[in-house]
Amino acid sequence: MLLSPVAMHIPDGFLSTLVSLVLWAATAIVVGYALKRVSKDLGERQVPLMGVLAAAIFAGQMLNFSVAGGTSGHLMGAALATILLGPWAAILVLTTVVGVQALIFQDGGLLAMGANIFNMAIVGVAVSYTVYRSVQKLSGGRKWGVFTGGFAAAWLSIFIAALGVALQLAASGVSPANIAIPAMGGIHALIGIGEGLITLGALAFLYATRRDLLHIGEPAPARGGLVWAAGLLIALLLAVASPLASVFPDGLEWVAGEQGFLEAAKSPLYQVIPDYVFPGISNTTLATIIAGIVGALIVFGVALTVAYLRRNRQTTG
Amino acid sequence: MHHSIEIEHLSFAYPDGHPALRDVTLRIAPCEKAALVGPNGAGKSTLMLHLNGILSGKGVIRVSGMELNPQNLGRVRSQVGLVFQSPDDQLFSPTVFDDVAFGPLYQGCPPDEVRARVDEALAAVHMSEYARRVSHHLSVGEKKRIAIATVLSMKPELLVLDEPTAGLDPRARRSLIRLLDELPLTMLVSTHDMLLVRELFPRTIIMDEGSIVADGPTAELMSNTALLEAHGLEMP
Amino acid sequence: MHIHFLDPYRPRVSPIHQLDPRVKLSLTLVFILTAALSPIGAWPVYILLFSLALSIVLLSALGVGYVLKRASLAFPFVLAALPVIFTIPGAALVSLPVGAWRLTATAPGVERFVSVALKSWLSVQMAIVLAASTPFPDLLLAMRALRIPRLLVALFALMWRYLFVLADEALRLIRARAARSGQSDLPGMRSGGSVAWRGRVAGGMAGNLFLRAFERSDRIYMAMVSRGYDGEIRSLPLPAIGQSSWLTLAGGLAILGLILGLGLIF
Numbered sequence: 001m002l003l004s005p006v007a008m009h010i011p012d013g014f015l016s017t018l019v020s021l022v023l024w025a026a027t028a029i030v031v032g033y034a035l036k037r038v039s040k041d042l043g044e045r046q047v048p049l050m051g052v053l054a055a056a057i058f059a060g061q062m063l064n065f066s067v068a069g070g071t072s073g074h075l076m077g078a079a080l081a082t083i084l085l086g087p088w089a090a091i092l093v094l095t096t097v098v099g100v101q102a103l104i105f106q107d108g109g110l111l112a113m114g115a116n117i118f119n120m121a122i123v124g125v126a127v128s129y130t131v132y133r134s135v136q137k138l139s140g141g142r143k144w145g146v147f148t149g150g151f152a153a154a155w156l157s158i159f160i161a162a163l164g165v166a167l168q169l170a171a172s173g174v175s176p177a178n179i180a181i182p183a184m185g186g187i188h189a190l191i192g193i194g195e196g197l198i199t200l201g202a203l204a205f206l207y208a209t210r211r212d213l214l215h216i217g218e219p220a221p222a223r224g225g226l227v228w229a230a231g232l233l234i235a236l237l238l239a240v241a242s243p244l245a246s247v248f249p250d251g252l253e254w255v256a257g258e259q260g261f262l263e264a265a266k267s268p269l270y271q272v273i274p275d276y277v278f279p280g281i282s283n284t285t286l287a288t289i290i291a292g293i294v295g296a297l298i299v300f301g302v303a304l305t306v307a308y309l310r311r312n313r314q315t316t317g
Numbered sequence: 318m319h320h321s322i323e324i325e326h327l328s329f330a331y332p333d334g335h336p337a338l339r340d341v342t343l344r345i346a347p348c349e350k351a352a353l354v355g356p357n358g359a360g361k362s363t364l365m366l367h368l369n370g371i372l373s374g375k376g377v378i379r380v381s382g383m384e385l386n387p388q389n390l391g392r393v394r395s396q397v398g399l400v401f402q403s404p405d406d407q408l409f410s411p412t413v414f415d416d417v418a419f420g421p422l423y424q425g426c427p428p429d430e431v432r433a434r435v436d437e438a439l440a441a442v443h444m445s446e447y448a449r450r451v452s453h454h455l456s457v458g459e460k461k462r463i464a465i466a467t468v469l470s471m472k473p474e475l476l477v478l479d480e481p482t483a484g485l486d487p488r489a490r491r492s493l494i495r496l497l498d499e500l501p502l503t504m505l506v507s508t509h510d511m512l513l514v515r516e517l518f519p520r521t522i523i524m525d526e527g528s529i530v531a532d533g534p535t536a537e538l539m540s541n542t543a544l545l546e547a548h549g550l551e552m553p
Numbered sequence: 554m555h556i557h558f559l560d561p562y563r564p565r566v567s568p569i570h571q572l573d574p575r576v577k578l579s580l581t582l583v584f585i586l587t588a589a590l591s592p593i594g595a596w597p598v599y600i601l602l603f604s605l606a607l608s609i610v611l612l613s614a615l616g617v618g619y620v621l622k623r624a625s626l627a628f629p630f631v632l633a634a635l636p637v638i639f640t641i642p643g644a645a646l647v648s649l650p651v652g653a654w655r656l657t658a659t660a661p662g663v664e665r666f667v668s669v670a671l672k673s674w675l676s677v678q679m680a681i682v683l684a685a686s687t688p689f690p691d692l693l694l695a696m697r698a699l700r701i702p703r704l705l706v707a708l709f710a711l712m713w714r715y716l717f718v719l720a721d722e723a724l725r726l727i728r729a730r731a732a733r734s735g736q737s738d739l740p741g742m743r744s745g746g747s748v749a750w751r752g753r754v755a756g757g758m759a760g761n762l763f764l765r766a767f768e769r770s771d772r773i774y775m776a777m778v779s780r781g782y783d784g785e786i787r788s789l790p791l792p793a794i795g796q797s798s799w800l801t802l803a804g805g806l807a808i809l810g811l812i813l814g815l816g817l818i819f
Binding site for chain 2: 560688689690693710711713714715717718769772773775776777778779780781782783787788789790
C-alpha cells in the first residue's frame with residue numbers, strides 16, 4: 001500500500017526507553033526553538049502555507065515510481081521543504097508530517113516519534129540546508145546550483161538520516177552496529193537516489209513555472225548560519241561515527257547494556273524471593289503460567305460482558 | 318442613512334503592472350441584491366477582494382458608512398461576509414463547528430456567544446445537525462451551505478459571494494437559490510449563471526476589462542442583446 | 554472521487570469510542586511506555602499486556618481481525634532486529650550453514666528478538682485502537698490538553714484537513730500518468746523509460762502538487778483573513794474532564810503500574 005513510504009519510520013518497541021526519551025528531549029528543544037523562530041520571523045501567511053505543504057508532502061509520497069527489484073522511490077520531502085520554506089518552517093512541516101503519519105497511519109511509533117522527528121525533520125532538514133546552501137553559494141545562484149544542490153541535498157538527507165536510524169537501533173541493542181549500519185546505509189544510498197530524482201523533477205517543474213518560489217540568491221534566513229553549522233556537524237558526526245561503530249560495535253553494546261534500568265533494578269529483588277518456590281519449577285515459569293491463566297480469565301470476562309451488552313442492546317433496541 | 322457599500326473612483330493594478338480595476342464607482346443600498354457579471358478576467362474577483370481590504374487600490378471604499386482603512390479593518394471585515402468560490406478553500410478547519418466558530422472567535426466573542434452564533438448560523442442554512450461533521454466528507458452542495466454559514470456567524474450586514482452555483486448539480490443549485498432568496502441581507506454576487514441572475518437579482522452590474530460598463534435593472538439589461546454580446550455574455 | 558480510506562476512524566458505539574480523547578491518548582502513551590520499560594524476556598508481563606490489549610480491542614467493537622490485520626503492517630521493520638538472533642553470545646540453539654559461514658542462533662538472541670517483536674506488536678495495536686476509535690478533531694483537542702504548542706496543533710489540523718484534498722489531486726495526477734503509460738507490443742520496445750526518466754516524471758508531478766499547494770494556501774489565507782485572522786492561533790477553551798473519565802484514567806494507570814511492578818519482580 002501507499003502508507004509506508006520510507007523504511008525510516010521506527011515503530012514502538014524497537015528503541016530502548018532511554019534512547020527514546022533522550023531523542024524526545026532533543027526534538028522538543030529544537031522544535032520549540034523552530035516554533036519561536038517561525039512566529040517571530042515569518043508572516044501570518046506562513047501558517048496555512050506550512051499546513052498545506054505538509055499535506056502536499058504526504059500526498060507526494062503517493063507518487064512512487066519503481067526503481068529496481070521491487071523497490072520503489074519515494075519522497076521524504078525534507079530537502080524540498082527546506083528549499084521552498086527555509087530551515088525553521090521546514091522543521092515544523094516535517095514534524096507535522098511525521099506526527100500525522102504516526103497518529104493516523106501508525107507509520108512510526110508514538111514513543112519513537114521523538115526519534116523519528118529527530119531523524120527526518122531535524123537531521124533531514126539541517127543536512128539538506130547545509131548542502132543546498134553551500135552548493136548555491138558555490139554556483140553563485142546559477143541554474144546548475146539549484147539542481148545539483150537539490151539532488152545532493154535530497155540524497156544526503158536520506159543517507160545521513162538512515163545512518164541516524166541505524167545508530168539508534170544499535171544503541172538500543174536491537175540490531176548489531178556492524179550489520180545495521182552498512183545495511184541501512186547501503187539501502188538508503190539507493191533510496192536516496194529516488195528522493196534525489198523526485199526532488200530534481202519537482203525543482204525543474206517549479207523552476208519553469210514559478211521561479212520566485214525557489215528563493216534563488218536570497219540572503220540566509222535568521223539563524224541560518226546556526227542551521228548550516230548544525231547540518232555540517234550532524235553529517236560529519238554520523239558519517240564518521242557510523243563506520244567507527246561498525247568496526248568497533250562494542251562501544252554501542254555498552255550503551256545497549258546500560259539500557260533497561262529496570263533490568264538493573266530487578267536484580268536485588270531476585271535476592272528477596274527465593275529462586276525456587278516449587279521444586280523443579282522456576283519462578284519465571286510459574287509466573288508465566290499464572291499470568292497466562294489471569295490473562296485468559298480477563299479476556300474471557302470482557303468477551304462475556306461485551307456479548308451480554310450487545311444482546312441486551314439488540315433486545316431493547 | 319448610509320449605504321451598505323459605497324465605492325468611489327477605485328483603481329487597482331497588480332504588481333506586474335496589469336491594471337485590474339479602472340475608476341470603479343458603485344453604491345449598493347441595504348438589503349439590495351445585486352449580481353456582478355462579466356467575462357473571466359473582468360475584475361470581478363479583484364473588486365470583491367477590495368471590499369474587506371485584502372487588496373487595496375486607489376480610491377475610497379465605505380462599508381456600512383465606515384471608511385475602509387487599516388484602523389477599522391477588523392470591524393469592516395465582520396460587516397462583509399466574503400465567501401470564496403471553492404468551498405475547500407473556505408472550509409479550512411477539521412470540523413464544521415470549528416469553521417463556523419472561526420469568525421466569531423476572531424471577533425473576540427466569549428465562548429458561550431461563539432457557540433450560540435454557530436447554532437444560529439447553521440440553523441439559518443438548515444444544517445444544524447452537521448456541527449460535528451468533518452468537512453471533507455460533505456457533498457459540494459453541503460460544503461457551499463456551510464461556507465455561507467461561516468460568514469453568517471459573524472453577523473455581517475453584507476454577503477459577497479463568488480460563483481455560488483459553480484459545480485452544483487441541479488438539485489443542489491435549486492436549494493442554494495432558495496437559501497439565498499430567504500437570507501435577509503445585502504448581497505453582491507459574482508456569477509456566470511445568467512438564469513440565477515434573472516431569477517434572484519433585481520439589479521445587475523456588468524464589468525469588463527476592469528470597468529463597470531452597465532448597471533441597471535436586470536430585466537432591462539437582459540433584453541439588450543447587443544450589450545450582452547459585446548461583453549461576452551449570453552442571454553439565457 | 555474521494556479518498557475516504559485514508560481516514561482510519563471507524564464509528565462504532567463502544568465504551569472505548571466514548572472515552573474522553575484526553576484520557577485515551579494518555580493511556581495509550583502510558584501503555585506503550587509500559588511495554589517499552591518491561592525487560593527483555595519478561596513473558597508474564599507480555600502475556601498480561603496482551604490480554605489487556607485484547608480486552609480493549611474486544612471492548613472497542615472494532616473487530617479483532619481488523620486490528621490484527623492493520624497491526625501486521627508494522628511487521629516489515631522487524632527485519633531490522635533479525636540479526637540479533639545470531640549475534641548475541643549465549644547458548645547455541647540452532648546452527649545453519651550459509652555458504653561459507655555458519656549462522657548460530659543463540660537463546661538470548663532469540664529471546665531478545667521475540668521480545669522486541671512482541672513489544673512492537675502490542676504497542677501498534679493500541680495505536681490502531683486510538684486512531685480507529687477517535688475522530689482526528691478529538692485527537693487535536695487531546696494534544697492541546699497535553700500542552701502541545703498551539704501553532705503545532707494548528708499545523709496538524711490544517712495538514713489533516715488538506716490531506717484528503719491533496720491526496721485526491723495526487724490520485725488524479727497518477728491516473729493521468731497511468732492513462733498515458735501505454736505498453737508497446739513491438740519487440741525491443743521497453744516500456745516505462747529509464748529510472749531517471751520515471752523519477753523526473755514523478756518529480757514533475759510532485760512539483761505540480763507543490764505549486765497547487767502554494768496557490769491553495771494563498772486562497773486559504775485570504776479566506777482566513779476575511780474572517781478576522783490576525784496571525785494568532787485562537788480556540789475555544791477545552792471542556793472539563795468528567796469524573797468518570799478521571800476514574801478511568803486512574804484505573805488504567807493503576808493496572809499498567811501493577812503490570813510494570815510485576816515486571817520488576819519476575
